[in-house]
Amino acid sequence: MVKVVKFGGSSLASAEQFKKVADIIHAEDSRRFVVPSAPGKRFSADTKVTDMLYTCYDVAAKGKDFDDKFNEIKKRYYEIIEGLGLDISLEKDFEAIKAGFIGKAGRDFAASRGEFLNGKVLAAYLGYEFIDAAEVIHFNDNGTFDAALTDTAMKERLNGIERAVIPGFYGVMPNDTIKTFSRGGSDITGSIVAAAVSADLYENWTDVSGFLIADPRIIDDPAPIRTITYKELRELSYMGATVLHEDAIFPVRKVGIPINIKNTNAPEDPGTMIVESTSQKPEFTITGIAGKKGFTVINIEKELMNAELGFGRKVLEVFEKNEINFEHMPSGIDTMSVIVSQAEFEPKEQEVLAGLHRNVKPDVIDIETDLALIAVVGRAMKSNRGTAGRIFAALAHSNVNVKMIDQGSSELNIIIGVSEAEFAPALKAIYDIFVTAKL
Numbered sequence: 001m002v003k004v005v006k007f008g009g010s011s012l013a014s015a016e017q018f019k020k021v022a023d024i025i026h027a028e029d030s031r032r033f034v035v036p037s038a039p040g041k042r043f044s045a046d047t048k049v050t051d052m053l054y055t056c057y058d059v060a061a062k063g064k065d066f067d068d069k070f071n072e073i074k075k076r077y078y079e080i081i082e083g084l085g086l087d088i089s090l091e092k093d094f095e096a097i098k099a100g101f102i103g104k105a106g107r108d109f110a111a112s113r114g115e116f117l118n119g120k121v122l123a124a125y126l127g128y129e130f131i132d133a134a135e136v137i138h139f140n141d142n143g144t145f146d147a148a149l150t151d152t153a154m155k156e157r158l159n160g161i162e163r164a165v166i167p168g169f170y171g172v173m174p175n176d177t178i179k180t181f182s183r184g185g186s187d188i189t190g191s192i193v194a195a196a197v198s199a200d201l202y203e204n205w206t207d208v209s210g211f212l213i214a215d216p217r218i219i220d221d222p223a224p225i226r227t228i229t230y231k232e233l234r235e236l237s238y239m240g241a242t243v244l245h246e247d248a249i250f251p252v253r254k255v256g257i258p259i260n261i262k263n264t265n266a267p268e269d270p271g272t273m274i275v276e277s278t279s280q281k282p283e284f285t286i287t288g289i290a291g292k293k294g295f296t297v298i299n300i301e302k303e304l305m306n307a308e309l310g311f312g313r314k315v316l317e318v319f320e321k322n323e324i325n326f327e328h329m330p331s332g333i334d335t336m337s338v339i340v341s342q343a344e345f346e347p348k349e350q351e352v353l354a355g356l357h358r359n360v361k362p363d364v365i366d367i368e369t370d371l372a373l374i375a376v377v378g379r380a381m382k383s384n385r386g387t388a389g390r391i392f393a394a395l396a397h398s399n400v401n402v403k404m405i406d407q408g409s410s411e412l413n414i415i416i417g418v419s420e421a422e423f424a425p426a427l428k429a430i431y432d433i434f435v436t437a438k439l
């Protein structure tokens with residue numbers, strides 16, 4: 001049995017947290033490959049080391065004095081090292097990092113040092129080999145992840161190695177510069193390592209006991225999700241559930257390795273299992289609800305639109321040319337609505353309108369902003385009659401006006417558009433009907 005274990009920033013924020021992590025790793029012999037994040041927040045007003053590094057680098061890149069900020073970062077590591085009673089020095093590394101800052105090695109380089117240093121400390125503490133992610137995680141020239149090269153390099157490097165610490169979040173470009181994934185990207189590294197070593201399980205340790213059915217900032221004490229499929233998770237994380245980086249599922253999913261989200265501060269909790277498929281019946285009809293604000297709807301009307309061949313394509317072409325992703329496209333006989341992110345649309349609004357007039361000569365174009373989208377997700381919806389009926393009855397009872405409905409053909413999710421002001425009441429209404437009332 002081989003497990004890859006990834007620990008997030010709050011799990012490695014202090015010496016005390018490091019001790020919990022070591023206990024977890026030592027509790028099972030199978031926990032052989034460890035992927036750490038940089039030290040995160042120790043308390044809610046604290047700053048993550050990654051953010052400290054970005055800020056410090058920005059000061060350095062302007063040619064200003066960055067000593068104070070740099071020393072703050074050093075302090076974070078030395079506090080951990082001392083707290084663990086370790087006999088190691090990172091002075092040489094700090095010197096090299098400083099030189100990199102002065103030589104403008106880039107923001108990615110700067111941010112990556114958080115994981116690099118934390119990996120070194122953790123490896124020393126565990127007595128595991130340290131493997132620099134720059135040896136094994138590769139990016140292409142254009143900055144995209146190079147899966148093939150990474151897989152070969154990782155397999156080769158890890159061959160014959162019993163136990164190792166591989167820092168998360170970054171890798172190397174063909175020209176040897178350091179490149180990071182997007183924020184939270186250590187989750188992706190963990191997944192890549194798990195796939196490369198054909199792990200039995202990818203454990204992702206964080207500070208919550210897995211996914212919750214709904215956002216706890218909106219719903220009081222929501223129930224946990226014990227088991228979720230990759231597909232359900234993809235829907236939920238796309239819509240804002242943020243426990244795991246959304247790209248982290250691809251490497252393990254391809255090779256059928258499950259992910260277990262676990263809580264470093266409550267290791268006995270079962271957490272959430274993320275699996276390809278399962279025969280386990282979910283406790284409720286819905287697996288989860290998530291949502292996002294900040295959408296705009298562009299409603300296009302044209303008489304006899306239905307008879308015009310290529311209408312939809314011509315509409316979408318305008319969005320494509322302006323590099324705007326479309327989220328949904330509900331349509332009527334003579335109307336078509338395109339739902340896009342407000343932030344993407346706003347700066348190019350007039351270009352899009354002009355493009356639509358040129359391309360499809362609509363009768364009316366009408367724009368509605370401040371829309372929220374809610375995804376109600378559940379593999380059990382397929383076999384349960386009346387799910388949509390219950391959702392809309394609950395929304396009607398709560399006086400929520402539904403502006404858009406979209407059910408995927410997989411019957412895995414129902415997407416509902418409501419005004420941003422009605423976002424929280426809508427989530428509450430849906431949660432209550434399925435979870436509190438168990439209907």
Ligand code: ASP
Pocket residue numbers: 008009037038048050051114168169182183184185186187
């Ligand atoms: N340390 C990085 C961040 O704060 C990456 C990670 O923690 O996964 O985004």
